[in-house]
Amino acid sequence: MTQERPARAVGVKDVAAAAGVSLGTVSNVLNRPDRVSADTLAKVRAAMNDLGFVRNESARQLRAGSSSALAYVMLDATNPFFTDVAQGIEQAAERSGLSVFICNSDNRPERERAYLARLLEQRVQGILITPNDPDDASLAEVVARGVPIVIVDRTRDVDTHCSVAVDDVVGGELAARHLLELGHERIAYIGGPETLGQVRERLEGARQAFASAGVPPDRLTALVTTGLVVAEGRRAGELLAGLPLARRPTAAFCANDMLALGLLQQCVTLGVRVPEDLAIVGYDDIDFAAAAAVPLTSVRQPRRQLGETAAELLLDEAGNPAHQHRQVVFTPELVVRGSSRRPA
Amino acid sequence: MTQERPARAVGVKDVAAAAGVSLGTVSNVLNRPDRVSADTLAKVRAAMNDLGFVRNESARQLRAGSSSALAYVMLDATNPFFTDVAQGIEQAAERSGLSVFICNSDNRPERERAYLARLLEQRVQGILITPNDPDDASLAEVVARGVPIVIVDRTRDVDTHCSVAVDDVVGGELAARHLLELGHERIAYIGGPETLGQVRERLEGARQAFASAGVPPDRLTALVTTGLVVAEGRRAGELLAGLPLARRPTAAFCANDMLALGLLQQCVTLGVRVPEDLAIVGYDDIDFAAAAAVPLTSVRQPRRQLGETAAELLLDEAGNPAHQHRQVVFTPELVVRGSSRRPA
DNA sequence: TCCTCCTGTTGAAAGGTTTCAAAAGCGCCG
DNA sequence: CGGCGCTTTTGAAACCTTTCAACAGGAGGA
Numbered sequence: 001m002t003q004e005r006p007a008r009a010v011g012v013k014d015v016a017a018a019a020g021v022s023l024g025t026v027s028n029v030l031n032r033p034d035r036v037s038a039d040t041l042a043k044v045r046a047a048m049n050d051l052g053f054v055r056n057e058s059a060r061q062l063r064a065g066s067s068s069a070l071a072y073v074m075l076d077a078t079n080p081f082f083t084d085v086a087q088g089i090e091q092a093a094e095r096s097g098l099s100v101f102i103c104n105s106d107n108r109p110e111r112e113r114a115y116l117a118r119l120l121e122q123r124v125q126g127i128l129i130t131p132n133d134p135d136d137a138s139l140a141e142v143v144a145r146g147v148p149i150v151i152v153d154r155t156r157d158v159d160t161h162c163s164v165a166v167d168d169v170v171g172g173e174l175a176a177r178h179l180l181e182l183g184h185e186r187i188a189y190i191g192g193p194e195t196l197g198q199v200r201e202r203l204e205g206a207r208q209a210f211a212s213a214g215v216p217p218d219r220l221t222a223l224v225t226t227g228l229v230v231a232e233g234r235r236a237g238e239l240l241a242g243l244p245l246a247r248r249p250t251a252a253f254c255a256n257d258m259l260a261l262g263l264l265q266q267c268v269t270l271g272v273r274v275p276e277d278l279a280i281v282g283y284d285d286i287d288f289a290a291a292a293a294v295p296l297t298s299v300r301q302p303r304r305q306l307g308e309t310a311a312e313l314l315l316d317e318a319g320n321p322a323h324q325h326r327q328v329v330f331t332p333e334l335v336v337r338g339s340s341r342r343p344a
Numbered sequence: 345m346t347q348e349r350p351a352r353a354v355g356v357k358d359v360a361a362a363a364g365v366s367l368g369t370v371s372n373v374l375n376r377p378d379r380v381s382a383d384t385l386a387k388v389r390a391a392m393n394d395l396g397f398v399r400n401e402s403a404r405q406l407r408a409g410s411s412s413a414l415a416y417v418m419l420d421a422t423n424p425f426f427t428d429v430a431q432g433i434e435q436a437a438e439r440s441g442l443s444v445f446i447c448n449s450d451n452r453p454e455r456e457r458a459y460l461a462r463l464l465e466q467r468v469q470g471i472l473i474t475p476n477d478p479d480d481a482s483l484a485e486v487v488a489r490g491v492p493i494v495i496v497d498r499t500r501d502v503d504t505h506c507s508v509a510v511d512d513v514v515g516g517e518l519a520a521r522h523l524l525e526l527g528h529e530r531i532a533y534i535g536g537p538e539t540l541g542q543v544r545e546r547l548e549g550a551r552q553a554f555a556s557a558g559v560p561p562d563r564l565t566a567l568v569t570t571g572l573v574v575a576e577g578r579r580a581g582e583l584l585a586g587l588p589l590a591r592r593p594t595a596a597f598c599a600n601d602m603l604a605l606g607l608l609q610q611c612v613t614l615g616v617r618v619p620e621d622l623a624i625v626g627y628d629d630i631d632f633a634a635a636a637a638v639p640l641t642s643v644r645q646p647r648r649q650l651g652e653t654a655a656e657l658l659l660d661e662a663g664n665p666a667h668q669h670r671q672v673v674f675t676p677e678l679v680v681r682g683s684s685r686r687p688a
Numbered sequence: 689t690c691c692t693c694c695t696g697t698t699g700a701a702a703g704g705t706t707t708c709a710a711a712a713g714c715g716c717c718g
Numbered sequence: 719c720g721g722c723g724c725t726t727t728t729g730a731a732a733c734c735t736t737t738c739a740a741c742a743g744g745a746g747g748a
Contacts, residue, residue, distance in 0.1 A: 063707075106431075121398055701738095
């Protein structure tokens with residue numbers, strides 16, 4: 001029912017004129033419809049429809065100050081783990097009537113910084129982020145500018161912001177203990193770069209499992225990759241397959257499922273049998289892990305809940321003056337599947 | 345180096361005062377730095393840093409009219425196909441200095457409409473969308489409001505907007521012909537709901553392959569699912585496995601890889617051998633297809649290029665007054681892997 | 689020396705909405 | 719019938735930036 005087209009940009013002013021009321025009343029219809037009489041409400045709404053009025057969000061925001069949007073800057077959009085986290089965030093935000101800008105830093109710190117700058121200009125209510133480096137100065141600067149931030153999937157013992165994470169040390173321990181209990185003696189840890197907290201902590205957990213099982217730490221070999229992606233997993237597979245059998249690890253623990261899937265794929269290609277020749281444990285338990293060449297044993301994290309909790313913390317910080325910063329840590333869980341069944 | 349904190353909201357005015365220049369000059373520093381003398385430039389930039397000035401995007405947009413952002417409303421963020429398309433879009437947008445709002449309609453028309461409304465309020469430069477239903481009236485309304493729109497991954501013979509798609513009929517034909525050539529006689533087509541253009545067209549292609557091979561069309565059974573997700577693939581697997589062997593299809597062509605992966609997974613679970621008992625062909629060739637239980641034969645679409653082209657068309661429409669609407673159609677390609685190798 | 693041209697800079701106006709104090713309208717009680 | 723309290727409506731100010739016509743000042747040409 002939108003007839004008027006020629007006159008570019010219909011504003012509240014035009015609506016007010018058409019409905020025969022004042023600017024303020026139109027604004028009330030938009031923002032506090034309960035304070036407007038039924039008659040006027042109908043009249044104004046009709047005028048809006050006729051004219052094809054669309055509220056100008058920039059002007060609203062400029063005057064009102066607030067933006068009714070928050071943002072999630074994710075690390076890697078191709079990793080289903082993060083898209084699941086994003087879904088959790090969206091769900092929580094939707095409940096509060098906020099929209100979410102999804103940004104993908106694609107593992108590049110400069111893109112991350114560019115997005116943060118843009119989001120500040122945008123005056124978002126707050127920012128959820130899985131940062132490349134949680135110690136980066138640009139994060140502190142955001143907080144200093146008064147925009148709440150919540151770190152997703154990393155912990156830091158600071159009191160300038162909240163964080164939500166899963167205990168990676170426990171996760172690493174779970175995975176390594178599982179492999180040790182299966183009787184594996186030489187285990188490879190595959191992950192990198194070492195600058196990533198996840199990578200370090202999961203390794204640390206694995207080391208602890210070795211220690212408490214009384215296995216010499218040098219039985220755990222760390223294989224450093226340049227990223228947590230499928231291609232790097234394949235590369236690791238090539239490398240492992242090339243080792244003489246006597247020195248080749250009998251099991252691999254990968255820092256995430258993307259790596260594990262790549263490794264698995266390469267093993268299948270090169271004729272390395274899984275789990276007979278090489279047991280594999282991944283991390284994240286993404287949906288594709290269960291559908292893999294050999295269903296993947298993995299460490300499951302509560303992905304959606306991670307996102308939901310993060311969003312709730314942010315909303316609390318934005319709305320509740322008595323807000324206290326919290327570091328929420330979830331506990332991961334081992335899901336055993338075919339890729340690490342006991343060799344017959 | 346941001347010392348000033350107490351005084352909420354530093355504006356151009358404050359910067360101008362601190363630098364001892366006028367408002368207009370500060371604005372020039374921001375928008376046309378080449379017209380400002382080096383001295384002044386340095387002075388103003390220093391003041392900005394000192395004061396921790398962040399340009400207010402709402403005000404900029406309000407005055408300037410344009411928004412320097414476009415949006416992609418995607419159908420399903422958990423499907424890697426769409427995240428790859430999104431990456432292509434981001435790449436093209438980045439080249440033009442625009443940012444992209446990624447929105448996920450999650451297959452729900454009402455969410456799609458809500459996002460469209462919000463994006464109109466946001467005055468984005470244009471909208472890229474993979475719609476639930478390309479004929480939905482809300483799309484036409486967006487166009488009527490003067491916001492350019494590009495349909496991604498669907499075609500329509502209309503001249504109100506551009507579209508970018510891959511020829512689904514050809515894709516379906518490729519897949520079915522491949523299976524027929526392998527000697528399969530009874531083939532199941534798995535996909536749904538039928539309201540999706542992709543689902544219908546890929547089936548249509550399969551039918552054409554049957555026709556040109558002279559195989560009776562009733563050898564092709566369509567199995568309708570409620571969505572293109574992994575869980576539905578599993579359900580289909582259960583169903584197929586339950587059929588008496590004499591009536592069970594020897595091959596399945598799935599409308600996308602998510603379905604195919606679910607189907608494959610269920611087959612493995614239920615002891616149906618792939619490809620011996622059931623050959624499987626998927627669609628999209630997502631990265632995980634190659635890493636599946638049995639590497640998946642799939643129809644590959646140029647995902648990133650799809651996104652890039654779509655973004656370019658949109659930018660052309662937004663910037664070029666001589667713009668002509670175009671319907672770009674790419675041709676898909678069959679990638680043969682283990683899930684459909686000839687039974688020995 | 690005067691005038692023109694060019695580069696840099698200025699300041700007021702504009703953009704569409706929300707806010708808020710104040711006015712108007714209305715029913716009801718005394 | 720006057721006055722009070724309540725609901726509803728009003729209109730001007732404010733939000734922060736960009737734009738643009740006009741202006742200042744200096745270099746160069748006549």
